[in-house]
Amino acid sequence: MTALQALIFDVDGTLADTERDGHRVAFNQAFKQAGLDWHWSVELYGELLEVTGGKERMAFYLQKYNTDFPQDEHTPELIKELHKSKTRHYTELLATGAIPMRPGVKRLINEARAQGMRLAIATTTTPENVTALLEHALGSGSTDWFEVIAAGDIVPAKKPAADIYHWALDKLKLAAADCLAFEDSENGVKSSLGAGLKTIITINDYTRTHDFSGAALVLDNMGEPDQPFEVLAGNSFNESYLNMSLLEKLHGTN
Numbered sequence: 348m349t350a351l352q353a354l355i356f357d358v359d360g361t362l363a364d365t366e367r368d369g370h371r372v373a374f375n376q377a378f379k380q381a382g383l384d385w386h387w388s389v390e391l392y393g394e395l396l397e398v399t400g401g402k403e404r405m406a407f408y409l410q411k412y413n414t415d416f417p418q419d420e421h422t423p424e425l426i427k428e429l430h431k432s433k434t435r436h437y438t439e440l441l442a443t444g445a446i447p448m449r450p451g452v453k454r455l456i457n458e459a460r461a462q463g464m465r466l467a468i469a470t471t472t473t474p475e476n477v478t479a480l481l482e483h484a485l486g487s488g489s490t491d492w493f494e495v496i497a498a499g500d501i502v503p504a505k506k507p508a509a510d511i512y513h514w515a516l517d518k519l520k521l522a523a524a525d526c527l528a529f530e531d532s533e534n535g536v537k538s539s540l541g542a543g544l545k546t547i548i549t550i551n552d553y554t555r556t557h558d559f560s561g562a563a564l565v566l567d568n569m570g571e572p573d574q575p576f577e578v579l580a581g582n583s584f585n586e587s588y589l590n591m592s593l594l595e596k597l598h599g600t601n
């Protein structure tokens with residue numbers, strides 16, 4: 348077993364709770380601005396999360412939930428334009444500092460950096476969204492802490508396909524066995540496990556009923572020294588928050 352060399356993080360739902368009060372709100376703003384009467388409630392959005400990628404999610408909505416909306420050869424262009432507008436609204440929202448990192452994320456990333464651990468991102472969201480979140484919620488300049496940012500349309504097949512993790516591993520020039528992945532959803536864990544990565548899950552309100560079989564550890568959040576995590580599945584080696592020592596232990600076990 349080689350030493351742990353890199354941590355690969357999903358973004359939405361893992362680093363921050365971006366879906367309900369971030370992406371969903373931005374989609375609705377884009378719909379309204381375009382004069383459409385589409386509205387994604389908190390509940391409906393939970394169902395739409397079955398499909399990753401904002402453009403793919405809108406196409407899925409039209410196909411399954413808004414079948415009365417007339418579709419023609421211009422629909423892909425409409426979706427593209429709506430998605431550009433949604434990205435503008437989303438990055439503007441993040442710039443207000445509205446969405447913080449989840450518990451333990453900053454601490455763990457700082458600890459990892461202090462130990463010289465390599466860091467990467469693997470997400471289906473648009474690259475601008477990643478930068479906006481990191482700069483406003485993790486810290487100015489923090490984008491540079493991540494050696495590889497694998498995001499959005501960089502691979503055609505989004506999660507649950509393993510392609511985005513394969514792409515990140517390729518750029519890192521590392522094998523899956525050298526790394527750990529961090530995810531929050533079933534589509535995410537399918538993707539990371541599909542690339543052969545040992546995966547740690549932190550659930551959220553949209554994903555708590557998902558199937559995480561195959562994950563090394565399932566937690567409610569990463570925890571802090573004064574705010575212990577709850578272990579939902581797996582061995583936490585008697586630790587009460589996710590730290591580098593626990594990650595090394597998880598990496599070292601079969």
Ligand code: XBP
Nearest residue numbers: 359370399400401470471472473535
């Ligand atoms: C995140 C997504 C993204 C965001 C929206 O999934 O599915 O589509 O919801 O971002 P994961 P875009 O956390 O599994 O990567 O609108 O930029 O696609």
Ligand code: MG
Nearest residue numbers: 357359360531
């Ligand atoms: Mg996610």
